[in-house]
Amino acid sequence: MNDQKAIEGCKKQDRISQKYLFDTYSDGMLMVCLRYVKNLPDAEEIMLNGFFNFFKTIDRFIYNGNTGVGGWLKKIMVNECLMFLRRKGGLKIVEEQLAAEVSIDDGQISRISANEIFQLIMELPPGYRTVFNMAVVEEYSHKEIAAMFNITEGTSKSQLSKAKNLLQKMLKEKKMVL
């Protein structure tokens, strides 16, 4: 079974097809949720909500390749995470002046493992973490982020800049970089 057949099966409410898609993408989607909410049970609950909505709205999904399913699922998960953070009140981004960006050596960064980077991101405050995830990992523009959180573009840029500075600081503290 591949993604295309699984999608067709899911449109017919086939449980095996649904199980296939869940098994394929659940780990990755749980990691996406964890990047935003940090707490594993919450991330798991958000992931299940995301899959439930995905299977409910699968009739509107048009298959465009293998990346399409992951991308669609990722968008759903991010939206679920943002909704969760709004409900919980953990998403308060205050207006800040643009901070001076500190450059990190690309070579040093490439030597750090993905898991270590993931752990560092998880240690960021919720506001910085969210903006960093959306701007760097999900590749949203600052304009889109500003519209989503009802903030200015400058604040979004400032949040990202401060998140990077904090990451560099943490890398230096852990002696990951020189």
Next chain:
Amino acid sequence: MKTGTEKILKDKIDSLGTLSGGIVFGKEEAWDKLQTRMDAPAKRVALLPWFSAAAVLLVLITIFAVYNSTTSNLSISKNKIETSTKANIPSVATASEMPEGNQTKNSVVPAQPLPQQPIAKKTEKQIPPVEPKVEITNEVVAETIPENLPVAPKTTAITEPVHPSKIPTKVVHVSELGNPAKEPPQQTFNNNTASVDVKKIPVVHLNDLTKQKDLINQFEGRMKDNIAVSIPLFSPAARYSNPDVYNPEYNTSRNFLKIKIN
């Protein structure tokens, strides 16, 4: 524009398709949860008939309650209307009270008193009838009847029109009158407020009055003093006209009414 560092970070994070070390995720348990959640709508559909039945029952009960309340309101308003109409109907005279010409079978329904009706109470508290100030005695007296005058036959009973405001008088034939000397004594009129004793006035025929001027003067004087008035019976026009004016055209009449004035 993405910097090189950002690209490296993104690629590394995206590569975390599988769970990193230390994170334990029960995939099968999560799938069971998801299945349960996805099966939940089916259970809701199964409950739908019960909910719809309950809703229908509720609607029926509501309609029944509304219908009952409307019916009771209608009956109350009907009773109110009946009461008001009954109260507004004036009391109708019974068949025995109606004139002879108007008496027909089942034409008049006697008014029945309505219990516990405010209007009925009003009828109970009617103003007592005013005592007539002028009482007409039923006596027709002819004190002196000349022998040469023709006696009115019995068939010529006096059928004078009765004034609605007056009490109908009893008509007695002249021949039935006896000797004025044997007349019973005049009854005194006693009322709660005042009692007036009317003097017995000698009634004289007009023919005799014309012969005796003194008597005429006496008669006119009494008329002016409003003590007593004698009116000829056969002249209704003169009877209801000014009694102070003496009309000689009605001299032929032989009978007179004696009127007490309170």
